[in-house]
Amino acid sequence: MDLSTKYLGLTLQNPLVAAASPLSEDLDKIRQLEDAGASAVVMESLFEEQIDVDSFELDRHLSGGAESFAEALSYFPDLSSYNTGPDGYLEQIAKAKAAVKIPIIASLNGVSSGGWIRYAKKMEQAGADALELNIYTIPTDPALTSELVEQAYVTLVSDVASGLGIPVAVKLAPYFTNLANLSRRLDLAGAKGLVLFNRFYQPDFDLEALEVLPSLKLSTQYELLLRLHWVAILSGRVQTDFAITGGVHTAQDVLKSMMAGAQVVEIASAILKNGIGYLKTIENDLIAWMVEHEYESIQQMQGSMSQRSVANPNAFLRANYIKVLSSYALKA
Ligand SMILES: Cc1cc2nc3c(=O)[nH]c(=O)nc-3n(C[C@H](O)[C@H](O)[C@H](O)COP(=O)(O)O)c2cc1C
Structure with missing residues (x-):
């Protein structure tokens, strides 16, 4: 059975990538x-705010937020004890590269085109694939108009990608007026892959303490549907590769992601919930399904359920929407 896939120019032994999570902080866990069966590991993110408070300050001044800067900084948690910090992060890349044969994908998390992006080059030099x-x-x-917001994304991606020899994938949230257009612009700006989607962490309210409660809940399979929908729309229309992250918990979820047009899935919650060995279960189930349904390779199914052959996806989606609403039968 050929499970191999190509993602960002890398040939991976299967589409199961370990998503950015605290698992990458520990070399033993990376080996496990x-x-x-993980075909690559994405490391936990290094945050712009961790890298260079000075450049952060400068960027905020330049972008007109000077008066609220001190207040803004006070919102940030103390990041000194979060993951390994900037220098430790580079060491961790080098150690992870020495510890395993699979590709190591570094992760930078930021929003402004400031001095912090020089860390991308350092990550490359540390060995990130x-x-x-x-x-x-x-x-x-x-x-702030949507045009300005999107232009900032494009500028950031271009600034990061232009100085690098290694490929860059961009992890995004789903909330844009025209994601298809932004995706194309990110492609032209140098992104080799789009990672869909960031989960939107929505804090809850504590009614007794009248406080905002940050809460991180692991994903459910339901979250996959939004990702499938968008990858099916974009694959073939935008030239980047696609990674689906969010709600991939079973081999069936992986199969659906491949058929939508993704090259890989990036899994965090299912591994954190069921243990690292669960990846092997997913891989075995994947093979069993493919044998039963007479598939010989993953690449054979990639994009088979995408909308690339639909001439007018907008009309198609609207028709489906009407069909779905009208299919609901009220109980007597
Ligand atoms: C505990 C935890 C920590 C995470 N840390 C990061 C991170 O540092 N950077 C990042 O891009 N995503 C991070 N994520 C998001 C995951 O990489 C992944 O995209 C997301 O959880 C959706 O996949 P899932 O449904 O398999 O969990 C984190 C997720 C969890 C649960």
Whole structure:
């Protein structure tokens, strides 16, 4: 059975990539991920705010947020004890590369085109096979137009990718007016892959303490549907590779992701919940399904359920929407 796939120019033994999570902080866990069948590991992110508070300050001043900067910084948790810090992160890349044969994908998490992006080059020099750039930002300024927000994404991706020899994938949230257009612009700016999607962490309220509670809940399979939907729309229309992350818990989820048009899936919650060995279960189930359904390779199924052959996807999606609503039968 040929499970191999090509992602960011790398040939991977299967589409099961370990998503960015605290598992990559520990070399033993990285080795266990390789033994359990992970074809690559994405490291936990290094944050822009961790790298260079000075450049962060400068960027915020330049982008007009000077008066609120001190207040903004006070929101950030103390990052000194979070993962290994900037220097430790580079060492961890080098150690991980020495410990396993599978590709190691470094992860940078930031929003502004500042001095911090020089770390991308350092990550490459430390041995990273690729870089995942996670752009996590929630625009809240009513005066900020979507055009400006998207231009900032494009500029950041171009700034990061232009100086690098290794491929860059961009991890995004789903909330854009026209994701298809932004995806194409990110492709032209140098992104070799799109990682869909960031989960939107929504804090809850504690009604007794009247406090905002940050809460990280692991994903459910339901979250996969949004990802399948978008990869099916974009694959073939945008030239980048696609990674689906969010809600991949079983071999069936992997199969659906491949058929939508993804090259890999990036899994965190299912591994954190069931243990690293669970990746082997997913791989075995994947093979069993493919044998039963007479598939010989993963590449054979990639994109088979995408909408690349639909001439007018907009009309197609609207028709489906009407069909879904009208298919609901009220109980008597
Ligand atoms: C505990 C935890 C830590 C995470 N840390 C990061 C991170 O540092 N950088 C990042 O890009 N994503 C991070 N993620 C998101 C995952 O990489 C993944 O994209 C997301 O959880 C969706 O996949 P899943 O449904 O398999 O969990 C984290 C997720 C969890 C659960």
